[in-house]
Amino acid sequence: MKSRTRAMLDKSIAAMISAIEIYNKPDFNYREETFSVLCINAWELLLKAKVLQLSGNQVNSLYVWEHRQLKNGGKSKKRFIKSNRAGNPMSVSLYEAHRIVTEDYGVRISAAVKDNIVTLAEVRDNSIHFINDDLSLAVKVQEIGTASLQNYLRLIQEWFGPVLDKYNFYLMPMAFFRGFDSVNGETLNASEKKLLKYIKSVEKNYDGENLTDYNLSLRIDVNFKKVKSGSGIPIQISNDAKAPIVRLAEEEIMDKYPWDYDVLTTRLKVRYENFKVNNQYHRIRKPLETDEKYCRKRLYNPSNAKSGSKSFFNPNVFKEFDKHYTKKN
Template identity: 45%
Template sequence: MKARSQELVDKSIAAMISAIEVYNKPDFKYREETFSILAINAWELLLKAKWLKDNNNKVRSLYVTEKRLRPNGKPYKHAKVKMTGSGNPFTHSLDYLAKRMAEKKTLADAAHKNIIALCEIRDSSVHFYNKSGLFAVRLQEVGSASVRNYAKAAKSWFSVDFSQHNFYLMPLAFVKNHQPSEVILLTKEEKNVASFISSLEAANDPKADYAVSVNVELKFLKSKADDAIKVQVTNDPSAPKLQLTEEHLKDKYPLNHKALSTACAARYCDFKQNQKYHDLLKPLKADKRYCHVKKLDPDNPKSVKQEWYSQAIFNVLDKHYTVKG
């Protein structure tokens, strides 16, 4: 008979595989929303399995308790398990478990922040709606990192072997055709979520096993392998279109130097564009979490370069300046 924790692991894996299979369908109208819902479900079951394992498979460790009063108004000596409307025990939420496990260093900080970002996308999808193709790109960056983090955690905690599964998200270019004009159609709500995700990306460490988000790149290389995917370049307007663009970088790195300085002046009461400011920016320019360096002419190696900064840079600057009250 399987332990409860292992039963939860099996259910969790089934949920994540379902999320990936739905996402990778070539024509699915509720792709990002469905993936985020199922992926969150997979993470919650995995964390509950780990929690049970660390608590000797005592299912009560997952129950939410509350203090209750006796009929005479005096409190019971021991807290009681909180019940749902159907009379079943309430179990701890994903937010609670992720926070507690991150505090105990059981769950990596980057993986925790990735879950927070994925939950924000899920909440935005469930409670309202998203319509921008650019927002779909941000979901893929967070979702791809989440799948990788999930596989790493499941293997580390339960020795799960994912070699029999295609455990990855297909590049957007293969599953969905986006129009270039979509880069300007972010709603206010979508901008808020995208900005929130950018702020979490400060926890990204290129050398770490876990990540808040990842950049998904698609490259075509010549190959003599028999099973290599064949691609033909054509000007046939009826041929399927594959769009490779850096437009989504404008969302991830929205601030040029002038805009960043203006934002700092509005954000901090003791900000000055002095040597201290330039010294702080210098090492951040080489960090992809905070800065993307773009050549004005990509084909010219001597082209003038321009730095574009992400919202995550404020997580660093906040430590050196006083935020206005």
């Protein structure tokens, strides 16, 4: 049976694959708008999968909690799960999921990733106002979308291991299905102009930066050249039966040991009133890193036993820290 984390992650991947398939259709008049809707949905599900992983698969970590209004006009001390119009628990938003991951658990996510998501969300939110038929806006959406895919792939690899090895994630360059030499007679309407202006204003914040692991937008330059026989890129196809076993073990490790050093430190700060990052903390933590009940080393490259590694902790490590620190009320 799948864990809640893996089920949520699979839904995220399915949404992103659908976004790519829609975008890469040779004839689709609602291309950029539909891609942005599905891509943002994939990001929201990915962040929620991370919240589930960090919280030990506790589904209530995704619920919106509220203090109810009392008859005397005050607020209840106890928190209750907020319901949606259908009477089901209301889940946190995309941006709240991002806040939980980065603030409540201390996971570091590049500012370019959030700005990319926010910018793509603007395309989604403005889709109701237009059906894009202008090349300048289409190009900009592809640049934002290409960077979003790269950011998505890198974060999944970092958070959940090599679960996307069997997929090809790319957006087909527009040179394959649009003529760059001829632009449609349509011009940007008022809504499109404002959206394009907003995207360019965000891009200015990254004008002086070089290409990094995480980016706001990426441009694909396509050049058609005649290729001689034998000049293609060499490839190697593997049918190694052991590969799925490695992926499964990697997923299990990340599910059981979801906290790295930064997350562990953040959670300890939240839990204890007298906790400090000092020599005492390091003296307590170091021996725990050798105890498989609380810690597991994860290889940067699971297929290479000699590659570097990083320590990940099980939330049960609280039991040991409880012996040394005072919990907050």
